[in-house]
Amino acid sequence: MSAPLPTRVRFVESVRPRFGPERGFLFDQRSGRVFSLNGTGAFAAARFHDQQPVADVLAAMVEAFEVDEAVARRALIAFVGQLRREGVAEVVDG
Numbered sequence: 001m002s003a004p005l006p007t008r009v010r011f012v013e014s015v016r017p018r019f020g021p022e023r024g025f026l027f028d029q030r031s032g033r034v035f036s037l038n039g040t041g042a043f044a045a046a047r048f049h050d051q052q053p054v055a056d057v058l059a060a061m062v063e064a065f066e067v068d069e070a071v072a073r074r075a076l077i078a079f080v081g082q083l084r085r086e087g088v089a090e091v092v093d094g
Helices: 039-047 053-067 071-087
Strands: 008-011 015-019 025-030 035-038 089-092
Touching: 008 039, 008 071, 015 039, 025 039, 035 039, 039 053, 039 071, 053 071, 071 089
Parallel strands: none
Antiparallel strands: 008 089, 015 025, 025 035
């Protein structure tokens, strides 16, 4: 059984994102750290920044990258977990 998807993900107030067509960056003004995102990470993070529900981000990933939903789900859950561990994003349910 796979882990449930959170409803939404949002970046903490100190994070300033920048997204390009093939990569992105998250700058945490509080810590001074910069996080480099690959194309897939930038794709998902840009949608989180636009406040899209995580389920919609998952569907967009499946379509854009022509990947199996289970594979995309695992990758997205891992990515959200990493963002949370680094303190740059939080899960918003409800």
